[in-house]
Amino acid sequence: MTWVALDDQIFTNKKVARCDAHAKLLYIAGLVYCGNQLTDGYIHQDTLPLLAGMVAIDIANAKQSASKLCSIGLWVATDEMWHVPDYLDYNPSKDEVLHKKAVRAAAGKAGGLANAKANAKAKVQQNPSKIVPPTPS
DSSP, X not given: OOOOOOOTTGGGSHHXXXXXXXXXXXXXXXXXXXXXXXXXXXXXXXXXXXXHHHTTOOHHHHHHHHHXXXXXXXXXXXXXXXXXXXHHHHSOOHHHHHHHHHHHHHHHHHHHHHHHHHHHHHHHHHOGGGOOOOOOO
16 A cells, blocks of 8 residues: 655645646545556546546546646646656655565565564473474484
């Protein structure tokens, strides 16, 4: 699971304040999508129905809202995508997220192995009579 940073003053941001409710919701859905899909702030235009569905906006309003977000600079349109210009200023990149997950996974594995070793040692110390000495050959 990833997280997306939202400024606690998002609704007083000059650009966001120019948006109607649908555009605000679409903008937030876009940020969430970028975080979830690790897109570094890029949104394929063919995901508009998905984003609209995430915030219960019909597709016609979503198209108008996407145009509004582009006209005020919250999104920048390219041929097939939109880009959230300052996404990486406030959110980790895909590479950073994947690196952090890998580091955490390795630490978890190392901790699990250490815990298993400690548990095995504790069992031996609790029941030393159950240890069978090797038979001489």
